[in-house]
Amino acid sequence: MTKEKLQHFLQRTGFITAAQAEEIAAQFRPRMLARHGMLLEAGKVSDDYFFLDQGFMRAFAYDTEGNDTTTAFYAAGQLVFEVASFFNRTPSREYIQALTDCQGWSIRYQELNALFHARPEFREFGRAMLVRGYAGLKDRMLAMITEQAAARYEALLWAQPEILQHAPLKNVASYLGVTDSSLSRIRKGSSKK
Amino acid sequence: MTKEKLQHFLQRTGFITAAQAEEIAAQFRPRMLARHGMLLEAGKVSDDYFFLDQGFMRAFAYDTEGNDTTTAFYAAGQLVFEVASFFNRTPSREYIQALTDCQGWSIRYQELNALFHARPEFREFGRAMLVRGYAGLKDRMLAMITEQAAARYEALLWAQPEILQHAPLKNVASYLGVTDSSLSRIRKGSSKK
DNA sequence: GGCCGTTCTTGTCATTTGGCAAGCCGTAAC
DNA sequence: GTTACGGCTTGCCAAATGACAAGAACGGCC
Numbered sequence: 001m002t003k004e005k006l007q008h009f010l011q012r013t014g015f016i017t018a019a020q021a022e023e024i025a026a027q028f029r030p031r032m033l034a035r036h037g038m039l040l041e042a043g044k045v046s047d048d049y050f051f052l053d054q055g056f057m058r059a060f061a062y063d064t065e066g067n068d069t070t071t072a073f074y075a076a077g078q079l080v081f082e083v084a085s086f087f088n089r090t091p092s093r094e095y096i097q098a099l100t101d102c103q104g105w106s107i108r109y110q111e112l113n114a115l116f117h118a119r120p121e122f123r124e125f126g127r128a129m130l131v132r133g134y135a136g137l138k139d140r141m142l143a144m145i146t147e148q149a150a151a152r153y154e155a156l157l158w159a160q161p162e163i164l165q166h167a168p169l170k171n172v173a174s175y176l177g178v179t180d181s182s183l184s185r186i187r188k189g190s191s192k193k
Numbered sequence: 194m195t196k197e198k199l200q201h202f203l204q205r206t207g208f209i210t211a212a213q214a215e216e217i218a219a220q221f222r223p224r225m226l227a228r229h230g231m232l233l234e235a236g237k238v239s240d241d242y243f244f245l246d247q248g249f250m251r252a253f254a255y256d257t258e259g260n261d262t263t264t265a266f267y268a269a270g271q272l273v274f275e276v277a278s279f280f281n282r283t284p285s286r287e288y289i290q291a292l293t294d295c296q297g298w299s300i301r302y303q304e305l306n307a308l309f310h311a312r313p314e315f316r317e318f319g320r321a322m323l324v325r326g327y328a329g330l331k332d333r334m335l336a337m338i339t340e341q342a343a344a345r346y347e348a349l350l351w352a353q354p355e356i357l358q359h360a361p362l363k364n365v366a367s368y369l370g371v372t373d374s375s376l377s378r379i380r381k382g383s384s385k386k
Numbered sequence: 387g388g389c390c391g392t393t394c395t396t397g398t399c400a401t402t403t404g405g406c407a408a409g410c411c412g413t414a415a416c
Numbered sequence: 417g418t419t420a421c422g423g424c425t426t427g428c429c430a431a432a433t434g435a436c437a438a439g440a441a442c443g444g445c446c
Contacts, residue, residue, distance in 0.1 A: 063339035071335065084328035087320065117313065127280065130323045135277035137330050142264065144337050145370040146256035148432075168393065177338040182433055184395050341402075361423065375403055377425050 001030065006051050006105045009077060015124040024122055027115060028105035033057075033098040039080060040096040046085035048106045052076050055102030056166040060174075061094045070175040073163050079129055080104070099166050149178045150186045194223065199244050199298045202270060208317040217315055220308060221298035226250075226291040232273060233289040239278035241299045245269050248295030249359035253367075254287045263368040266356050272322055273297070292359050342371045343379045 003025045010021040031050060033039060039057065040046050057074040059082065071094060074080045085092035086109060107115075116123045143152055153176055156163065163172060173183040196218045203214040224243060226232060232250065233239050250267040252275065264287060267273045278285035279302060300308075309316045336345055346369055349356065356365060366376040 061335060063335065065339075067339065069335065069339055071331065083324055084331070087324045088328075120310065123316070127320070127323070130320070130327065131276055131280045134323065134327050134330070135281075137327070137334065138264065138277070141330065141334055141337070142254060142256065142262065144334070145367065146258075146260065146262055150432095170393070174338065179434055180394075181396080181435080185433090188395080343402095363423070372404055373424075374405080374426080378403090381425080 001053060001103055005053050013125050013128050015121045020121055027111055028107045031104055031106040033102040035098055035101050037098045038095060040082055040092055042093055042095055043091050045089055046082040046092050047108050048081060049112050050080040051105045052078055052080050052102060053104040056099045057096060057102060058099055058167060058171060059094050059096045070171045073167060075162050144177055149182060152176050153186050194246060194296055198246050206318050206321045208314045213314055220304055221300050224297055224299040226295040228291055228294050230291045231288060233275055233285055235286055235288055236284050238282055239275040239285050240301050241274060242305050243273040244298045245271055245273050245295060246297040249292045250289060250295060251292055251360060251364060252287050252289045263364045266360060268355050337370055342375060345369050346379050
C-alpha cells in the first residue's frame with residue numbers, strides 16, 4: 001500500500017502542494033484493522049488521526065437505554081477520528097469499528113499537533129476538515145428535523161450508496177433515526193398499505 | 194460596555210493568559226443589533242466572528258417547503274457565527290437574528306486569520322471553539338435520534354432555561370424538531386390524555 | 387451436511403406526532 | 417376605544433413511526 005491516496009487527499013483541499021503533501025504524509029504510519037476490530041472504544045482517548053485508505057467503518061454509541069446507535073459511516077478516502085475526544089484529550093463516548101477489513105494511515109495527537117505548529121498549510125487543512133465535518137452534521141440535523149424518514153433514506157441512497165453495500169440495515173436504520181422495522185418497510189416502498 | 198466579558202471568555206478555555214486576552218480583545222470592535230436585526234442573511238458570506246455580550250439571538254434556515262427552522266440559540270457569553278460560511282468564505286444558507294436588542298464584540302475574517310497566524314494560543318482557542326460546537330451538535334443529534342420530543346424539551350428546559358424566556362415557542366419547537374402544536378401539548382404535560 | 391445465531395422482513399396493534407382550523411389573548415397601530 | 421395581527425392553545429382526525437413477536441433467509445462453524 002502506498003501513500004498515494006493520502007497525499008492526494010491532503011492536496012485536494014487546495015492548501016497543500018504536492019511536495020508538502022509528501023512531507024506531511026511521511027509522518028503517518030500504516031494501521032490495519034480486521035473486520036469488527038475497533039479503532040476506538042468508549043472510555044478511551046482517541047489517539048488516531050486516521051486516514052482510511054481501504055475498507056469501511058462506522059462510529060456508534062449506546063444511548064441511555066443501551067441501544068446501539070450509529071453516529072457516522074466512513075468510506076475509503078475519509079478521515080476517521082472522534083473530534084471531541086481527540087482534541088480535548090477526554091474519554092470517548094463512542095466506538096469506531098471496522099465493518100470490513102481496513103487499512104489506512106494514522107498519526108498520533110502529539111505528532112499532529114507538532115505538525116500543526118510547524119506547518120501553517122497543514123493547520124489550514126486541519127481546520128478545513130473540522131469545518132467540513134461540522135457543516136455535514138448541520139445538514140444532517142436539518143434533514144432530521146425537516147424531512148421524513150423515507151426522504152432521508154432516499155437522500156442517503158443517492159449521496160452514499162456504498163453504505164448500503166457494507167453496513168447491516170439495522171445500523172443504517174439507527175443512523176437515519178428509525179427502527180429497523182420501519183426502515184424495512186420504507187425500503188419495501190409501502191411504509192404502511 | 195467594557196471588554197471584560199470578552200476577555201474573561203477568552204481566558205476561560207485555559208489557552209490564553211490575562212495579558213494575552215487583553216491584547217487579543219483589543220482587536221475586536223463593538224457591534225450593536227436592534228431586536229429583529231440580522232447579523233447574517235442567507236446568500237451573504239458571514240464576516241463577523243461575534244462575541245455576544247448582552248442579548249439573545251437565534252439562527253434559522255428555510256427548508257425546502259419554506260418552513261422557518263431554528264438551528265441554534267445564542268445566549269450572552271457565546272460566540273455567534275456561521276462556521277461553514279465564515280471559514281469557507283461561501284454564501285450562508287442561514288440567517289442569524291437578534292431576538293432582543295444585542296451588543297457584543299466583532300472581528301472580521303481577515304483580522305481573525307491574521308491573529309490566528311500571529312498567536313498560537315489564539316489558534317488553540319479557535320480550535321477549541323470549533324470542537325465545542327461540533328461536540329454539542331453531536332449530542333443534539335444523538336438526542337434527536339434516541340429521545341422523544343417530550344424528553345428533548347425537558348432536557349432543553351434543564352440545560353438552557355433562558356431560551357424559553359426570550360424565544361417564541363414556535364422557534365423552540367422547530368429547534369426541537371416538533372411542530373408548535375405538539376410543543377404546546379408537551380408543555381401542557383399531557384401529550385394526548 | 388446440520389446447527390446456531392444474527393439479520394431482515396412482516397403482521398398486528400399502540401403511541402407519537404402532524405395537519406388543520408377555530409378560538410383566545412395580548413400587543414401594536416390607528 | 418377598535419381593529420388587526422401574531423403567538424399560543426386545543427380539538428379532531430390522519431399519518432408516521434414504534435413495539436413486539438414470529439418466521440424466513442443467510443452465513444459461520446463444527
